[in-house]
Amino acid sequence: MKTVGFLQEVDPNKSGGKGKNLITLTVNNFPVPPGFVITTDAYSQFKHEARIPESIKNEIEICYNKLIDITGNRVVAVRSSASAEDTASSSFAGQYDTYLNVNTLDELLGHVIDCWHSLFSERSVLYRKRMNIPDDYLTMAVVVQTMLDPESAGVLFTANPYTMDKNVMLAEASWGCGENVVSGSVTPDYFEIANNDSFEIIAKRIGSKVALPDNSTAVSADQQTTFCIAENQLKELCEIGKKIESMFGRPQDIEWALADDHSFYILQSRPITRFVD
Secondary structure (H helix, E strand, O other): OEEEEEOOOOOHHOOOHHHHHHHHHHHHOOOOOEEHHHHHHHOOOOOHHOOOHHHHHHHHHHHHHHHHHHHHOOOEEEEEOOOOOOOOOOOOOOOOOEEEOOOHHHHHHHHHHHHHHHHHHHHHHHHHHHHOOOOOOEEEEEEEEEOOOOOOEEEEEEEEEEOOEEEEEEEEEEEEOOOEEEEEOOOOEEEEEOOOOOOOOEEEEOOOOOOOOOOOOOOOOHHHHHOOOOOHEEEEEEEEHHHHHHHHHHEEEEEEOOOOOOEEEEEEEOOOOOOOO
């Protein structure tokens, strides 16, 4: 299979944890933004030569140009996908690098190298030590996906990770990019939803959704006092989440985005690490 290729074209086992899960979602017809994977084989060649081989650069350029042709959008997200990431026992959430709003080939190539280097950043090394994960045989893939400009976005837990209650889903959401929710740079809207066929909303709390001063996201006064996702949309999201949970066979931590045409996209799904068999 390809060293650099679209989600359906590469070996899932050489795509890191995030990439492997995105491939699984894609082949099972869940709405995943189109993109390609720079596999762990490319990382191995980079380590051996201490630079990106020209052949890998060419493959990345071909896939990037093809992605632009497919989507009409040259702006992409560049996301690390390590071999020990997003497993049932360790999520590595936030430990490796992600770069948003990348819009040139040179910038893309530079951030691919940044993602590879983040495998041995101080925070990721400390995390692995804390989780007793050895550095032996670790490797890194990189996922490149078309960048969405969503109406709102956030996270959905298909079980409550705080109370360990599998009968309750939790959702957090904010206007714009979901990275604001994941990074904790906003106070999001909060929902508790019954994990059954009704998806009844048990509790909800409106968040200000105002970003920290160093974040460029603008939220109007009206948006601060308005829930960023409607109840019928939230139930639709929970239906998707329930299907994803069923497919993976365990409770999931799902990153999602709601496009301006009111269609959902799944950006990532990983096991909730507290629910381990």
